[in-house]
Amino acid sequence: MNEQDLRRLLTITVEDVLPSQPAVASWDRARRKRRTRRVVVVVALAVTLVGGGTVAVLRPTDPPPNHSVAPTPTAVPTHADPVQHPPAELTFPPDPLARLGGPATVPLSERPVQRALALFQPTDEENRADGPVRVLGNDGVVRSLDVVTLQPTRDAGYNEALAVKPGVLSPDGKSAAFAQTKELVVVDLTTAQVRRIPLDGYLELVIWANDRVLVGGDDRTYAVDRVTWAASRIDVSTWVLAAPDPEAGREAPLVELIGERDGLTLRSRTAREATVRSEERITGDGLPSPYAINEFYGQGWLHGGRLASAAWITSDEIDGAEGAAVLDARTGAVSHLLDLGRERGKGCCEVLGWDNMGAVLLRLEPAALARWNPETGEVTGIIRDLRGVIAVAG
Numbered sequence: 001m002n003e004q005d006l007r008r009l010l011t012i013t014v015e016d017v018l019p020s021q022p023a024v025a026s027w028d029r030a031r032r033k034r035r036t037r038r039v040v041v042v043v044a045l046a047v048t049l050v051g052g053g054t055v056a057v058l059r060p061t062d063p064p065p066n067h068s069v070a071p072t073p074t075a076v077p078t079h080a081d082p083v084q085h086p087p088a089e090l091t092f093p094p095d096p097l098a099r100l101g102g103p104a105t106v107p108l109s110e111r112p113v114q115r116a117l118a119l120f121q122p123t124d125e126e127n128r129a130d131g132p133v134r135v136l137g138n139d140g141v142v143r144s145l146d147v148v149t150l151q152p153t154r155d156a157g158y159n160e161a162l163a164v165k166p167g168v169l170s171p172d173g174k175s176a177a178f179a180q181t182k183e184l185v186v187v188d189l190t191t192a193q194v195r196r197i198p199l200d201g202y203l204e205l206v207i208w209a210n211d212r213v214l215v216g217g218d219d220r221t222y223a224v225d226r227v228t229w230a231a232s233r234i235d236v237s238t239w240v241l242a243a244p245d246p247e248a249g250r251e252a253p254l255v256e257l258i259g260e261r262d263g264l265t266l267r268s269r270t271a272r273e274a275t276v277r278s279e280e281r282i283t284g285d286g287l288p289s290p291y292a293i294n295e296f297y298g299q300g301w302l303h304g305g306r307l308a309s310a311a312w313i314t315s316d317e318i319d320g321a322e323g324a325a326v327l328d329a330r331t332g333a334v335s336h337l338l339d340l341g342r343e344r345g346k347g348c349c350e351v352l353g354w355d356n357m358g359a360v361l362l363r364l365e366p367a368a369l370a371r372w373n374p375e376t377g378e379v380t381g382i383i384r385d386l387r388g389v390i391a392v393a394g
Contacts, residue, residue, distance in 0.1 A: 082336055084374070090379065092384060095382045098382060101386050114137065114138060116173040118391060119134065119136075119176060120391075122134070156217075166351075179203035179216075183198050197224055199222050201217055207238055210271075212224060241254060242255045243301050246394045253277060255267070255307065260294060261292070261293075264293060264332075267279050280332035284337075291316065293334060298347075303354040307328075308326050310362065317341070321342050338372055352390060359371045
């Protein structure tokens with residue numbers, strides 16, 4: 001069809017139906033116009049497609065989109081100063097854990113929890129148990145742990161310690177495990193049921209390691225299966241072992257913090273047999289002089305590729321100050337150090353774990369519990385002046 005034919009068709013489409021003509025003729029003319037319009041539309045569309053196709057042929061071909069999977073850089077905010085300090089006066093924003101400061105209102109046996117956020121053992125000035133263990137549920141209610149009577153742990157030298165320690169609460173908040181002399185006591189906090197696993201020897205510390213509970217003392221550590229409750233010996237010390245990341249899986253390596261000063265070492269072991277896989281020297285090359293870590297104390301806590309622990313440090317004021325450190329769990333490089341100064345009691349500020357926002361929870365005078373965000377340097381209080389031992393869920 002040439003241009004003249006196309007013009008004729010367009011002219012026909014704009015003709016009016018004359019009112020003087022009979023209705024039959026009008027409908028016939030209208031049908032012809034509809035048919036003609038359809039032809040025009042088809043022809044115009046064909047012309048457009050042909051023209052567009054010609055342009056497409058003439059246009060240079062764009063390269064195909066790249067759908068290959070490549071790592072996307074993720075900006076991680078890092079505080080400008082790797083050495084940080086708490087503020088002179090802590091603020092205490094509202095926090096669910098602050099309810100631990102109130103008394104228990106109901107026994108656990110009458111009202112088990114769906115999930116516990118934390119446990120708290122009140123103590124007197126002599127650091128002895130002073131009242132029942134408090135169980136804070138995710139419903140905000142504080143319960144008393146009335147289904148078991150816990151005794152102090154004793155080592156071979158008959159030194160006593162409280163049964164409640166930072167690692168006793170499972171990461172999911174559904175169970176608590178307590179080392180007792182010659183046994184491990186496990187409480188299902190969702191049913192208030194108690195299970196006792198007989199074990200030999202003096203036992204002190206508990207670490208939840210995915211599908212097992214590790215419980216140990218001065219000269220032995222047991223791995224207790226959480227399904228069968230069978231126990232076997234494992235060649236690792238709970239005194240230097242960091243709590244695994246609950247998201248890391250059952251085959252995640254066990255990590256130890258050992259040594260002092262220039263001999264500080266990060267040791268990795270296989271999850272099941274505890275065979276040594278690697279050792280990395282712990283370095284503070286990114287810290288300003290004279291800052292350094294002298295020794296770690298208390299339980300360390302893994303979170304992704306990071307590890308947090310309390311430590312005695314060399315600061316710009318004193319050799320032997322209190323501090324907390326975050327280091328790379330693969331290389332041993334210290335990334336952040338919280339300088340807690342020289343006016344605190346020795347061993348005052350044990351790390352209690354990580355929260356779900358990547359902040360470290362730790363004991364901090366005058367607060368019983370504080371939150372430190374290593375990436376921003378912000379330190380805030382959670383609970384004021386609460387004397388006792390706290391264990392938080394992961």
